[in-house]
Amino acid sequence: MNTSGIIRTLAATAWFASLASCQSPPERGVLTSPESQLKLRSIQTRAYDTTNRQTVMRGVISTLQDLEFMIEAADAALGTVSARKFLLVRGMAVASDMTMTVTVRPRGEKQMLVRLNAEFNRKAVEDPEVYQSFFVALGKSLFLSGHEVD
């Protein structure tokens, strides 16, 4: 193989390698196995030691606002809050978006259970860091720390 052939092969290899690195992140797709569903539910949920559902819901709204999400709907009776955030990046013509649905419901007589479902560009987010960041911020807003649940 001459020099030009080697360069061509290297360029093609680099091209394919960079294409592979551009592939969608691992959170793409919907989970199907019960084990992973359970795992996801666990990272999406925290229990807080309070009986005041409204205070928790207001804390959720405030946290989402601090994280620069736009509140789209809130329903005290159902215990749900939906919010959305767009991220515009230089050089990209399409905005990426993340939607959040948070539900708050009583757990026993002394706790409130908060569950967050996040979608990134209409795909479920499985990255625990996303949920962890939200619950840390919510804990600060409520002056309470969330407990992991099984």
Next chain:
Amino acid sequence: MLLRLAALAALLVLAYGCATKPVPAQFMEVSPQSAPNREVQTRRFGDASESELLAASVGVVQDLGFRVMASDAQLGVVTGVKQRPSEEVLIDIFPLALSAGLTFGLHPPEANLGPHDSFRVVLAMRNVGGQPRVHDVRITFYRTWLVQGVHGPEQRMRGAMAITSPVLYQKFFGMLSATLARARSGN
């Protein structure tokens, strides 16, 4: 030589694309502007019940030409939308195109979406320290970009950016205080 340059250029373009693509964790980062924005968007009212404040806020939002989309009195939340007149949107196209041309692509990223065609507003209240007549009112105005739905008349959002101009928020809270005072005096 040309082949080498082309391969290098392609790699750089691809690498740039990959590096700038947002990932979910980025959405949870609190920007340095978050605290100053919250300050501008929030006002504490020391002598008003939540229902008084909510009614006055809805009145101001309507005075500003917004259509109330959703509200929940128990949570103290109101959201609204306002369409921009199409002639205003058209007027914005030229300066945006000029800015994109003059800055050689270094224009703000939102300019890629074109002129915004609507506004949104989100208002939320929170009681302070358990005192029944002390509340923080937080309002955020957004520029939004809509697109017509494929399967029906409904529009869906394709972009939104919070408006950070302090003047806008000062004006809103001024109007809210005036509306509260009017409501108390029975006008």
